[in-house]
Amino acid sequence: MKRMMACASAMALLVAACGGGEKKAEQQAAPEATPAAAPAAAPAATGATHDVDMEFDGKVGKFVPADLTIKSGDVIRFHNKNGGPHNVDFWADSIPAGAQAALDAGMPDRIGPLQGPMVVEPNAIYTVSFANAPAGVYKFYCLPHLAFKMHGQITVQ
Secondary structure, eight states, X not given: OHHHHHHXXXXXXXXXXXXXXXXXXXXXXXXXXXXXXXXXXXXXXXXOEEEEEEEEOSSOEEEESSEEEEOTTOEEEEEEOSSXXXXXXXXXXXXXXXXXXXXXXXXXXXXXXXXXXXXXXXXXXXXXXXXXXXXXXXXXXXXXXXXXXXXXXXXXX
């Protein structure tokens, strides 16, 4: 409950900080100036790339697909399709033993252990690398939409 309250407070601050109105030309950042790429410390992906859409229509939250099987070394790109903000959080007690370090290393810009940042912009993508991830089931959810049953699982082979 404390975690949901902290998230709600963070989202309120985010909305307040975003403000409204038009930005002047000097305030607009060029896309290449934005450090959106994964940090250099993230392990290199060696496998395939998979896409998962994050959707919320006001009543139902879902990851599409919600159940995915990948190989260690693969990458998953989570797309904010609608109804954001969204994020990707993994339950620490629902991942294989020894997986947290590999998963945290593959999650750039985390807001906490096993917690991806809020993806606010429409069509924005958050990428998670499963480099060095041990085989097993990884259960995950979207914190803002957990009450709407927005969760899924990844099986790493």
